[in-house]
Amino acid sequence: MSNTSSSNPIPDKQKAWRAVKRGTPAEAIRFDKDAPVPSKLKQGEVLVKVQAAALNPVDYKLLGMLPNLIANRPYPMANDIAGVVVASADSKFAVGDEVFGTVWLQAQRKEQQGALAEYVRIAATSIAKRPKDIKPTEAAGISMVAVTASVGLFQHGNLQPGQNVFISGGSTAVGLAAIQFAKAIGCKVTVTGSGPKEEMLRTLGADEFMDYTKGPVYDRLIENPPSPKFDIIFDTVGSVDPKLFSLSEAYLAPDGTFLSVGPQPEGSGKLGQLANFFWTVSRPTWVCGGVNRKLCIFSTSESPEELARVVKFLEEKKFKPAVDSVYSFDQVVEAYNHLMTKRATGKVVIKVDPDVQ
Ligand SMILES: NC(=O)c1ccc[n+]([C@@H]2O[C@H](COP(=O)([O-])OP(=O)(O)OC[C@H]3O[C@@H](n4cnc5c(N)ncnc54)[C@H](OP(=O)(O)O)[C@@H]3O)[C@@H](O)[C@H]2O)c1
Known part of the structure; x- marks a missing residue:
């Protein structure tokens, strides 16, 4: 060696x-x-x-x-x-x-x-x-969660300073990194989380908080849409209600992107795996058909460029693991x-x- x-x-x-x-x-x-x-x-x-x-x-x-x-x-x-x-x-x-x-x-x-x-x-x-x-x-x-947040926001979402971002799942490990990255470049950030997490998520930088345990967030977003509309919606949970996307024209800008870490297959049951497989491959057509917004379900692999960006955020004290x-x-x-x-x-x-x- x-x-x-x-x-x-x-x-x-x-x-x-x-x-x-x-x-x-x-x-x-x-x-x-x-x-x-x-x-x-x-x-x-x-x-x-x-x-x-x-x-x-x-x-x-x-x-x-x-x-x-x-x-x-x-x-x-x-x-x-x-x-x-x-x-x-x-x-x-x-x-x-x-x-x-x-x-x-x-x-x-x-x-x-x-x-x-x-x-x-x-x-x-x-x-x-x-x-x-x-x-x-x-x-x-x-590494895995921060590179995923960074690849999502900056590569697939092309996030720009000052944009309006919605993070579904602010307290997932991916979401915790995504909040800090979006704030680091001066974006406005709205997150979902369960009630007890509100203070912690606001301390990290979330400007607005929505308790996902109190009913569908898309209903509240339709009733009270953001102005301007979100440039990016980032589903960091992977299993949120697909209506968050299918109804998103009401709250996602026409040139905005709906990012998702994707529903990853779970469990060892054969039926469950099959259902997950069909959900993953067919969701864009049967759930998302007719939705005039860009959907990007992605999975992360090695990205030296985004790992370097993560290190820079760490060194600048803009990201705390x-x-x-x-x-x-x-x-x-x-x-x-x-x-x-x-x-x-x-x-x-x-x-x-x-x-x-
Ligand atoms: N695509 C990729 O390459 C990639 C890479 C990394 C991770 N992932 C996927 O991303 C997802 C998140 O991973 P992670 O490691 O960040 O998860 P995690 O940290 O284990 O997620 C746990 C957190 O999720 C919150 N949560 C659970 N259900 C929620 C919901 N419906 N809405 C909002 N928040 C909810 C919980 O908050 P409460 O207890 O307050 O509910 C808890 O704080 C997983 O599905 C993972 O497989 C994908």
Whole structure:
């Protein structure tokens, strides 16, 4: 391996939570004490000693949906990490660099790498140096949700300073990042959330708040439309009532965009998967037919450009990562059970190194 640390030899075996079959986390992930440590780096990769990892809904969604044949298991669960470079085959990173980033889904399947392990082999283009004032447990959960918010707002939504943005799901981890990014460039931001989250969302920068538990928000938006209309509506929940889009001519500007993280398939039931599949592929025609507004359902993959934008927001103190809870490395199943309640506010983080902050 090129450019390795000689003072801390890299072991052959490691502890890892590996996905071994389709099912719920309790059924389908296994704690291994002798999982292999990657021994060879390709050009452009680094080996990171993981300090902390963070969970995402996509972890349990794909675990519950894909059979081993398609998923190419076993591999360590989860995608987001913070850690220290211990070997490098890339000129931008040296041994000792403190980094954070994501093993993106395609790389996870192809390379059989993942976050819930002591060591991970990862593309240098999927990581960034961790700003000094961000702790590893804070940094671990940044990349997937912040890059998703950034790709949505700036690439698909072409968000401009001063625009009027509506974020459905202000307290999802994606939404928390999206609020801060939109405010950072001087937009007006309206969010939905449940009542107890109002104060926290306003502190982050939300100008207007709508309690989604008090009836359909589209009814209230039709009754009392924003002026000017929203330039962007960003559905960060992925499973909101499709009427938010189908009725959006009343509150979304004619050249505005409705962004959605998309209803991602959930559960291991075959009927549920089928329904989700048809929902995803056919929604634009049978629900959205006749709606004269642009709809963009997107899924995120590696974006060095947006990761760099996220780092800039962090350095300028315009983005503060949110941590819901921190679990130890032996509490991964409990941590997934908590995430699956869909009530977390911020990231659910795992300390892979028990001594890390
Ligand atoms: N397309 C992509 O590439 C991509 C990437 C990342 C994430 N995602 C998807 O984006 C979605 C959000 O992910 P996440 O990690 O940000 O979720 P998360 O943080 O786990 O979401 C939990 C939060 O959602 C809020 N919430 C639940 N239902 C809501 C509703 N109907 N309206 C408004 N808020 C609601 C909850 O608030 P209360 O407890 O107050 O209700 C809670 O604070 C997931 O479906 C995920 O799979 C997609």
